[in-house]
Amino acid sequence: MPTMVKINGSPTQPSKTGILINAIGDAVAGKMAIKSETITLSEVAPEIMCGLTRPDVTKAGEQLLQLAERADLLVIGTPVYRAAYTGVLKHFFDLVDRDAMRNRKAIVCATGGSSMHALVIEHQLRPLMGFFAVQTVTTGLYGLSEDFADGAVASPSLKDRIERAASEAVEILTSSIVRRPQLVQ
């Protein structure tokens, strides 16, 4: 069974980013059989942040890095901090082997206090995945405070986008055939 690893780059809890990545994970799991794991960096940061290089992280930190490296599908979420992804998320990926995630798939998402920073998905998360040769789905997801209520995604448009991103992920996970439009003779 393929594996999905959700990574929440928020350093704090409760976390809107956590709500978003869980909603995405549920949407994917509703469309295909997939084993799901979550890396909540606010919980496990000491295992990772204790080392500036990979040999310096704890054994548990090493296992988390390997979990991410082996995922068929990554769901990567970050709050926007100072117009960027968080430092703890970047440090996690700084320790990931540069070739380990080649050709894997990812859904990228972020939450922020302002819509002004929604393009962090396009300008930061996608290039980061591009470095690792990870294919991201077309639909990126961004949530503002008003998109959440009672610990869940409340916005109908964000819910629609979650479904769309999940469908795109299932499509690229289950099919390696590039479909081209039929040429009209």
Ligand SMILES: Cc1cc2nc3c(=O)[nH]c(=O)nc-3n(C[C@H](O)[C@H](O)[C@H](O)COP(=O)(O)O)c2cc1C
């Ligand atoms: C230190 C800090 C820096 C932030 N910087 C930004 C920012 O530059 N742009 C923005 O839109 N929101 C910013 N925010 C707001 C968070 O991105 C927003 O509240 C986010 O949804 C929090 O996610 P979380 O609940 O998963 O931690 C910042 C919040 C903090 C605590």
